[in-house]
Amino acid sequence: MDGMTQSQPNGPQLARLAALLADETRASFCLALLDGRAWTAGELARLAGVAASTASEHLSRLVAGGLLAEERQGRHRYVRLAGPQVAQLIEDLSGHAAPPPAPRTLRAAGAGEAMARARTCYDHLAGRLGTAITDAMLERGLLEGTTGFALTEAGVDWFGRLGVDLASAPRGRRPMARSCLDWTERRPHLAGVAGAALCRHALDAGWCVRIGTQRALRVSEEGRRALSGLLGVRTADL
Amino acid sequence: MDGMTQSQPNGPQLARLAALLADETRASFCLALLDGRAWTAGELARLAGVAASTASEHLSRLVAGGLLAEERQGRHRYVRLAGPQVAQLIEDLSGHAAPPPAPRTLRAAGAGEAMARARTCYDHLAGRLGTAITDAMLERGLLEGTTGFALTEAGVDWFGRLGVDLASAPRGRRPMARSCLDWTERRPHLAGVAGAALCRHALDAGWCVRIGTQRALRVSEEGRRALSGLLGVRTADL
DNA sequence: CCGGTGGTTCGGCCCCGGCCGAACCGTCGG
DNA sequence: CCGACGGTTCGGCCGGGGCCGAACCACCGG
Numbered sequence: 001m002d003g004m005t006q007s008q009p010n011g012p013q014l015a016r017l018a019a020l021l022a023d024e025t026r027a028s029f030c031l032a033l034l035d036g037r038a039w040t041a042g043e044l045a046r047l048a049g050v051a052a053s054t055a056s057e058h059l060s061r062l063v064a065g066g067l068l069a070e071e072r073q074g075r076h077r078y079v080r081l082a083g084p085q086v087a088q089l090i091e092d093l094s095g096h097a098a099p100p101p102a103p104r105t106l107r108a109a110g111a112g113e114a115m116a117r118a119r120t121c122y123d124h125l126a127g128r129l130g131t132a133i134t135d136a137m138l139e140r141g142l143l144e145g146t147t148g149f150a151l152t153e154a155g156v157d158w159f160g161r162l163g164v165d166l167a168s169a170p171r172g173r174r175p176m177a178r179s180c181l182d183w184t185e186r187r188p189h190l191a192g193v194a195g196a197a198l199c200r201h202a203l204d205a206g207w208c209v210r211i212g213t214q215r216a217l218r219v220s221e222e223g224r225r226a227l228s229g230l231l232g233v234r235t236a237d238l
Numbered sequence: 239m240d241g242m243t244q245s246q247p248n249g250p251q252l253a254r255l256a257a258l259l260a261d262e263t264r265a266s267f268c269l270a271l272l273d274g275r276a277w278t279a280g281e282l283a284r285l286a287g288v289a290a291s292t293a294s295e296h297l298s299r300l301v302a303g304g305l306l307a308e309e310r311q312g313r314h315r316y317v318r319l320a321g322p323q324v325a326q327l328i329e330d331l332s333g334h335a336a337p338p339p340a341p342r343t344l345r346a347a348g349a350g351e352a353m354a355r356a357r358t359c360y361d362h363l364a365g366r367l368g369t370a371i372t373d374a375m376l377e378r379g380l381l382e383g384t385t386g387f388a389l390t391e392a393g394v395d396w397f398g399r400l401g402v403d404l405a406s407a408p409r410g411r412r413p414m415a416r417s418c419l420d421w422t423e424r425r426p427h428l429a430g431v432a433g434a435a436l437c438r439h440a441l442d443a444g445w446c447v448r449i450g451t452q453r454a455l456r457v458s459e460e461g462r463r464a465l466s467g468l469l470g471v472r473t474a475d476l
Numbered sequence: 477c478c479g480g481t482g483g484t485t486c487g488g489c490c491c492c493g494g495c496c497g498a499a500c501c502g503t504c505g506g
Numbered sequence: 507c508c509g510a511c512g513g514t515t516c517g518g519c520c521g522g523g524g525c526c527g528a529a530c531c532a533c534c535g536g
Contacts, residue, residue, distance in 0.1 A: 011263075014259060014335050023524075024249050028249030031252065050526090074532090076533095097252050146414065148382070148430070150385045151385035176386055263494080291495085295515095
């Protein structure tokens with residue numbers, strides 16, 4: 001009876017992964033990268049308020065740990081999340097973390113309000129917009145919610161009428177529909193291949209436009225009409 | 239333009255949560271507790287090979303962080319995962335961690351083989367047994383897998399015929415059906431309320447019995463007949 | 477060719493936190 | 507009432523790692 005009978009997914013491996021996110025600076029990097037875009041090392045350093053050298057070391061660790069993918073261009077080091085699985089990991093984790101404290105400044109409160117209205121969550125829609133769309137799809141039977149989380153046949157057709165062929169959408173082991181906990185609404189919104197396709201369509205069709213450099217979104221007049229007509233979503237408060 | 243424009247789910251919160259799992263000893267505690275049962279502080283200390291005092295401190299941190307629930311009984315301190323959300327968190331995280339290295343000893347290899355055949359994963363079935371059942375349910379249309387992960391009407395009926403009324407099963411915000419990545423098979427198996435109900439039924443009906451003190455399971459003769467008849471699952475290699 | 481700038485490497489500082497053993501406390505059993 | 511035992515608290519040790527600034531390298535622009 002040795003005392004070291006390992007539980008299978010070795011503790012060390014789990015600890016090594018968690019340690020990557022256990023630092024405040026690295027965590028803030030990953031949260032920033034949740035916007036799905038590639039950032040330069042300098043941008044992230046300024047965001048977190050650390051020296052460039054410090055950021056550089058953190059990025060190397062995150063890349064070595066497989067969480068980030070890097071791409072060197074000239075004298076810039078661009079870095080982004082390594083893939084949807086990583087985005088999901090960060091989302092899941094922050095969904096279980098304690099709710100954020102109230103914003104300090106008026107500016108921050110304003111920015112927070114914009115994010116709460118509508119934003120991207122890696123590659124799908126979130127905020128009140130995201131949950132409102134998800135709710136409407138559940139209500140209209142495009143999405144099944146009581147026995148799990150899956151697109152219905154009607155849902156697949158609905159995407160088809162939008163001009164989005166989900167069958168031909170690129171998917172590896174990624175689920176078609178997935179529930180992602182919204183950290184402002186504290187309720188689920190649509191993620192996965194379908195969520196990403198919907199977000200892409202919304203941006204391509206001009207339903208939403210990005211606000212400044214953040215991942216917050218503004219719903220266009222065209223978008224309001226489309227959402228109202230297609231899903232009956234009231235966008236008055238967005 | 240302050241450099242500290244926070245991403246919303248405050249980095250610090252995420253880091254604090256991750257830090258709880260970023261220690262090898264604490265990680266091994268959590269993985270052990272994935273069997274869904276309550277362990278005493280001493281058992282966990284011996285498992286991880288640390289002094290009782292060290293284990294005590296780790297447990298206090300995990301409890302304070304909300305990952306573990308404790309229950310004092312006489313001179314014992316029993317501790318278990320705080321709930322299914324926590325179990326899911328650990329599962330998700332270890333699903334993304336690097337695969338475990340090959341076992342060192344023959345004993346360990348044997349125990350690993352037993353775990354790979356059939357085991358519990360917090361409160362549902364896993365291992366080859368778990369994935370075989372899930373595959374069969376997908377094949378028979380009891381479970382929807384191509385557009386998400388949800389129980390079909392036929393699936394709800396199937397549970398009803400087993401004598402399991404899912405509508406009356408206790409569920410808070412917990413999803414009815416959820417996909418959980420199996421770390422031996424590297425494929426999904428059924429979790430969530432339905433997965434837990436199935437596991438409970440399998441144990442109650444004597445389809446499976448626990449092997450020793452581990453979370454490995456043995457499929458009984460009765461269980462083989464039931465699984466073969468109900469789902470066409472071949473249990474020859476289990 | 478020569479600044480300006482983004483990124484990296486290195487050395488050094490310092491603190492956090494994981495570990496232990498010893499002392500202590502409470503419960504259980506005789 | 508007393509020993510045995512599980513658990514906790516405290517002090518002290520020590521290593522890891524996060525941070526910075528300085529020096530350095532590479533690319534880009536004029």
